[in-house]
Amino acid sequence: MSGLFLSLEGIDGAGKSSHIDALEALFRAHGRQVVRTREPGGTPLAETLRSLVLDQPMDPLTESLLVFAARRDHVVQVIAPALARGDVVLCDRFTDATFAYQGGGRGFDLDVLATLERWVQWGAAEAEVLLQPAITLWFDLPAEVAAERLAGARVPDRFESQPLEFFRRVAAGYAARAAQSDRFARIDAGQSRDQVWQQVLIALHQRKLIA
């Protein structure tokens, strides 16, 4: 069986993480081995870089280089081997987050991000192919609603403590990226948890990723 790379994306508080357990259970019920992972992170080195990116002040180029360095280690150590084994990789954020947060949120140069994307992902799992998720579940939610959901929920990190306007730009960054590829399945994350899950199931059925 061939591997399946699925990513979950959306602004902070959009509700991605609330559905990862159920996604894992769903694929396991279909007889698949599942690797659950996240970005930045997923390896010891990448988790160390994550704590720097989430906690230390830095400029947007440094931030972009660190998330791509973490991604390279993650891809080489975890994602590519899992896909080669035929596993399902459930990844909480991948490169679309860089285009949305560093590109949209920080206003960093999208051409530089595209160059780094090629350096890190080209040929990483399959020769002459840019590694990308087969499907990206994009949890789309207005920044105001996400902020309400997160209010008081946890101590905010460097991103979560950004103003609403930052998350509006991140959301626009996701929308722009989604407009460029049909691997995105837009999920209206403003609905109830059950309704959101039903949309996830429909997206997977439509793409014939589950029976």
Ligand SMILES: Nc1ncnc2c1ncn2[C@@H]1O[C@H](COP(=O)(O)OP(=O)(O)OP(=O)(O)O)[C@@H](O)[C@H]1O
């Ligand atoms: N459909 C929903 N309706 C109302 N609240 C929700 C819904 N889905 C999730 N929540 C709540 O919103 C908050 C954020 O959800 P969750 O942690 O899943 O978001 P996330 O996208 O993973 O955020 P982050 O990327 O910042 O970790 C949580 O308190 C969760 O219980």
Ligand SMILES: Cc1cn([C@H]2C[C@H](O)[C@@H](COP(=O)(O)O)O2)c(=O)[nH]c1=O
């Ligand atoms: C992959 C990636 C992530 N980020 C940001 C987005 C979030 O605010 C944090 C990760 O926190 P989460 O609770 O695990 O979602 O990191 C980023 O700015 N750029 C990226 O490439």
